Each structure stands twice: as structure tokens, then as C-alpha cells.
Amino acid sequence: MIQNLISMNSYGIFVWLSFSITILTCVLFYYKTYVTLKKYEKNFANELNKLSASEKRLILKKSKIATQVLASYNKSI
């Protein structure tokens, strides 16, 4: 049965290659997207940390997104 599943009546190479390429591409694309997102979160947090305490407090108070990005970044480190 395993032999049949692998060879698929000689079509195995085409079928397995199609599925492997699709899955591998999806995994690599996910990884690249994830790394980019984390890089932007880190840059954003660094920029925020460069500001003075009062400026930082004001931004976090005004922008919900800034608060969430900082929370998400702190969670990931």
C-alpha cells in the first residue's frame, strides 16, 4: 500500500513534486512574511524607545496601534 502511495502507478513523481513545491513555497513565503513583520515591529519599538518618556507616553495614549505593536513586540522577546 505504501509502495502504491509513493509510486501512484508511475505518476508519483509528478504528484509528489506538485504537492512538495506548493507546500515548500507556502512555508518559505510564510517565514519571509513573519520575519518581515517582526522586523517592522522591532524597528517601530526601537523608534518609540528613542523618544523621551513624555513623548512616548503621549503617543501610547493617542495611538492604540502603537500600544498594540509595543505589546506584541514585548511578548515576542
Added chain:
Amino acid sequence: MYNLINPTRIFHWIEKLINFINSIFFILLIVALTFALVLSPPDYLQGDSVRIMYVHVPAAWIGLSSYTFIALLSVLNFTFKIKNLNLITKSIAPLGLMFTCLAIITGSLWGQPTWGTWWAWDARITSMLILTIFYILFILAHKLISQENKANKISSIILIFGLINIPIIKYSVDWWNTLHQPASIKIAGTSTIHSSMLLPLILMLLVLLLYSALIFLMKYKTEIIRIKKKNLKRI
């Protein structure tokens, strides 16, 4: 309408949605792969090579529908001038390009055992290749043009111009003699595909749609952070 696509409002839900998709994704993937590779029957003519359909067809559908969607968003953007629509189109385009390329590659792998060739200048395949070019032009416009407003305008024009290609892809199998068979699955009308093959196809489509949603949310979040970082001083 603006309120519905307000980044602050959406941003709040992105993390929750990403976690939800992650929680169900792997179970659904294993079920879909089991149906596609093991439980579904081989075709009476094409044998086991028909299993390539379970990645080829959903990839082509997603590539095609992503383009239609972002092109229509560009039309809306021209009409209503909503900046957030640009962020959405920019987040979807790389996904669409990836799936269009996957459709072409898996189609080539399916073509060799069924038609005896890796590539043919068939109407459907050629129009899919043209779709890839439009995706690449759109992405390049954003990468190469530094002025954001100009880049948005030019990329929108590219998208709208490429809309002409969509009905050509869809109806190429009816208008010309091509190697591709006419559509087996019809929204209006009777589908000619057996339910034992339709089920894995729908499951694989669902898996790839969930994956697309996950990537879109992550890319959209990245775009929002990029904009916010640029405007940090103004906040």
C-alpha cells in the same frame, strides 16, 4: 465605509484572527491532504495524475480572484480616494503572484503526463502568464517608484488595465480550441465533477484560502506598522 476599513479598528482584530486561523489550520491541512492523496479515487483516463488538480485548481482560482479583487479595489480607490485600499492591494498582490506562479508550475507538472508536454502556448496558459506579468508590474511599480502617491496611481492603472485579461482567462477554453478542458465546476449550472473528487478539491481550496487569509493579515499588519512608523512624530 471608511470606518469599516479603519486600520485602528482592523488592527485590534488581526491578532485574534491570526491566532484563530493558526489553531484550525493544521487539522484542516492534514484532513485535506489525506483526502487529496489517499482517499480520493484515480481518474478513469488520467489515473493518479489527476491528484495534481487538488493544488493546481485552487492555486489558479486564488491567483485569479485575488487579481480581480485588487483591481476592483483600485477602481474604488480611484472613485472614493480611500488610502487604506492601497494597503490592502499591496498586501494581497504578492499572494496572488505566488499562487499564479504555483498554478503555472503545477499545471506544467500535470501537462507532462497528460498532454506529453511541459509547456504549450495554449490560450489559457498564455493568459495566465500575462496575469503573472501584470502582478510583477504592479509589485515593481511600488518597489521602484519612491513617491508613494505616484506609485499608487501607476500601480492602480496597471491593475485596472490588466482586468481585460480576466474574462480572457475565464472564457479562453470556450472561445478557442485549447488543450485545457472546459470548466467542470460551474456556479450556475450542473457541475460534471464527481463528489468524491469535489470534496478534496473544496477542502484544499479551504486550506489555501485560510493560508491566504493568514498571510494577508500579517502583510496588512506590516503595512500599517510601516505607515505608523513613518508618521510617529506626527502622532
